[in-house]
Amino acid sequence: xxxxxxxxxxxxxADEALTxxxxxxxxxxxxxxxxxxxxxxxxxLFGESSANQELPALIVLxxxxxxxxxxxxxxxxxxxxxTRLIPIVILTSSNEEEDxxxxxxxxxxAYVRKQVNFTDFVATIGTLGLFWLLISEPPPGAGPxxxxxxxxxxxxx
Amino acid sequence: VSQQPLDGIxxxxxxxxxxxxxxxxxxxxxxxxGKTMEGTITFWNPAAQRLYGYTADEIVGRPITTLCPPxxxxxxxxxxxxxxxxxxxxxxxxxxxxxxxxTFPVSVTISPVYDADGALIGASSIARDITREQQDxxxxxxxxxxxxxxxxxxxxxTYSVAHDLRTPLRALGGFxxxxxxxxxxxxxxxxxxxxxxxxxxxxxxxxxxxxxxxxSRVARAELRLEAVDLGAExxxxxxxLRRGEPDRLVAFSGQRPAxxxxxxxxxxxxxxxxxxxxxxxxxxxxxxxxxxxxxxxEDGRICFYLRDxxxxxxxAYTGKLFSPFQRLHSAExxxxxxxxxxxxxxxxxxxxxxxxxxxxxxxxxxxxxxLSAEEPYALPAHPxxxxxxxxxxxxxxxxxxx
Numbered sequence: 039x040x041x042x043x044x045x046x047x048x049x050x051x052a053d054e055a056l057t058x059x060x061x062x063x064x065x066x067x068x069x070x071x072x073x074x075x076x077x078x079x080x081x082x083l084f085g086e087s088s089a090n091q092e093l094p095a096l097i098v099l100x101x102x103x104x105x106x107x108x109x110x111x112x113x114x115x116x117x118x119x120x121t122r123l124i125p126i127v128i129l130t131s132s133n134e135e136e137d138x139x140x141x142x143x144x145x146x147x148a149y150v151r152k153q154v155n156f157t158d159f160v161a162t163i164g165t166l167g168l169f170w171l172l173i174s175e176p177p178p179g180a181g182p183x184x185x186x187x188x189x190x191x192x193x194x195x
Numbered sequence: 196v197s198q199q200p201l202d203g204i205x206x207x208x209x210x211x212x213x214x215x216x217x218x219x220x221x222x223x224x225x226x227x228x229g230k231t232m233e234g235t236i237t238f239w240n241p242a243a244q245r246l247y248g249y250t251a252d253e254i255v256g257r258p259i260t261t262l263c264p265p266x267x268x269x270x271x272x273x274x275x276x277x278x279x280x281x282x283x284x285x286x287x288x289x290x291x292x293x294x295x296x297x298t299f300p301v302s303v304t305i306s307p308v309y310d311a312d313g314a315l316i317g318a319s320s321i322a323r324d325i326t327r328e329q330q331d332x333x334x335x336x337x338x339x340x341x342x343x344x345x346x347x348x349x350x351x352x353t354y355s356v357a358h359d360l361r362t363p364l365r366a367l368g369g370f371x372x373x374x375x376x377x378x379x380x381x382x383x384x385x386x387x388x389x390x391x392x393x394x395x396x397x398x399x400x401x402x403x404x405x406x407x408x409x410x411s412r413v414a415r416a417e418l419r420l421e422a423v424d425l426g427a428e429x430x431x432x433x434x435x436l437r438r439g440e441p442d443r444l445v446a447f448s449g450q451r452p453a454x455x456x457x458x459x460x461x462x463x464x465x466x467x468x469x470x471x472x473x474x475x476x477x478x479x480x481x482x483x484x485x486x487x488x489x490x491x492x493e494d495g496r497i498c499f500y501l502r503d504x505x506x507x508x509x510x511a512y513t514g515k516l517f518s519p520f521q522r523l524h525s526a527e528x529x530x531x532x533x534x535x536x537x538x539x540x541x542x543x544x545x546x547x548x549x550x551x552x553x554x555x556x557x558x559x560x561x562x563x564x565x566l567s568a569e570e571p572y573a574l575p576a577h578p579x580x581x582x583x584x585x586x587x588x589x590x591x592x593x594x595x596x597x
Contacts (some may be wrong), residue, residue: 050362050364052362052365052366052369053372054363056366056369056370059369059373064223102358113530130359131358131361131362131365132354132358133408134354134357134359152361153365154361154364154365154397154398155371155398155401156365156373156394157372159365
């Protein structure tokens with residue numbers, strides 16, 4: 039069985055290592071691509087090399103990123119027909135009400151705070167992976183852009 | 196100038212009311228100027244001379260517009276028309292011109308003047324130089340802007356603390372945990388102990404940072420006041436604590452209702468902190484009791500209290516209870532960061548109230564708080580507030596029934 043890929047957008051090397059470790063500890067075996075800033079994330083999704091690539095089943099997004107911040111990345115992903123339904127989980131240090139609100143307004147599906155305690159963090163990543171990769175039904179037509187239904191929200195009868 | 200506008204003064208027991216009036220007018224610090232309905236100056240007091248620079252001889256008989264900058268001439272004519280219709284001009288802020296041509300800001304009040312038969316014969320104006328007030332206002336605006344900027348800086352600083360300090364901390368905690376999990380065999384007992392210390396210390400610092408952020412949020416949060424039944428909130432929190440530790444025997448008694456005009460979320464934080472404290476500091480007792488209630492203060496307001504029969508504290512340190520990170524018990528006996536009571540104090544003070552504590556070692560503790568002083572600061576106006584404020588002292592219970 040093939041597992042759909044995950045895109046992790048994370049600029050901090052230690053956080054990247056810890057997050058990858060938490061995925062492994064939870065036996066989440068999906069291929070994980072890491073983008074180290076906002077523009078790298080967009081390049082991965084929309085750049086030239088993305089044409090024949092499978093779109094991620096889940097995007098795990100940090101907010102405070104060099105170049106383009108997480109909110110902007112989120113808006114660009116939501117603005118594009120091919121990627122606008124991909125589940126996006128914000129994974130960040132901040133629990134400022136404002137960030138949470140902006141995150142949802144920009145189209146995030148979930149907002150999760152990174153814990154300092156590693157045992158708690160592993161448990162969080164496990165729950166997150168379990169929910170978004172197994173329990174939650176993916177958006178219909180997720181996969182190659184060709185099979186995406188045209189603009190479901192604007193559909194007239 | 197007629198005495199008529201100062202109606203009533205001549206009933207005072209002065210033999211010569213007109214000399215009294217001229218003494219008042221002459222000693223006034225405000226410039227008092229009389230004029231006809233055509234705008235010709237008829238009266239000029241010493242303060243007017245000081246303000247405008249003209250002597251009475253120079254100015255009486257000349258048009259009132261002499262005292263205006265050219266762009267204000269229309270305004271003066273408009274005011275005379277208003278006086279003609281029997282209206283008044285009260286504390287109007289405008290500009291006037293001195294003899295030397297310089298202009299300055301004034302607050303001016305203009306009233307009609309009637310003769311003995313009640314016929315309108317002119318107008319009197321009282322003008323006050325408000326240069327100083329305007330400078331003060333500008334200064335206040337400037338300082339407010341500076342303060343707002345400082346608060347914004349503080350907010351962004353707090354935000355960086357949240358994000359930037361937690362990130363390296365997560366690395367400390369995460370990698371020391373990884374060391375313990377995967378390299379435990381390569382480390383001896385002492386080495387594992389050291390790695391454990393790093394992990395525990397980073398957890399503790401994570402909690403401190405979070406508590407500190409909560410504290411700063413409490414200070415920044417906007418107050419949304421409503422009638423809150425503190426008794427119901429306390430009972431709810433006590434029930435949650437009981438569910439968390441079902442084996443403990445704690446008798447909770449709470450007054451219902453016990454109402455106050457408060458921000459529901461913030462006041463719940465107060466009760467949560469106080470109850471958690473009471474719960475924690477009674478943990479060594481087989482049977483403990485915690486009581487929440489209210490009582491009137493000497494000045495007729497309401498004081499809420501939470502009493503426990505737990506470990507108590509040394510009254511000598513009462514003053515330190517509410518400072519952040521101050522702890523009167525060792526972390527081994529009773530865990531905590533020492534921020535809870537600091538939050539309680541900030542919230543109570545933001546409600547215009549006061550918090551204090553009584554206790555003795557081994558004899559339990561009682562925390563008291565009021566929620567509104569006579570001049571609560573940052574208490575926004577609320578249409579229903581006045582009536583409810585009045586009722587609060589005598590009949591706070593009525594608040595919650597609406």
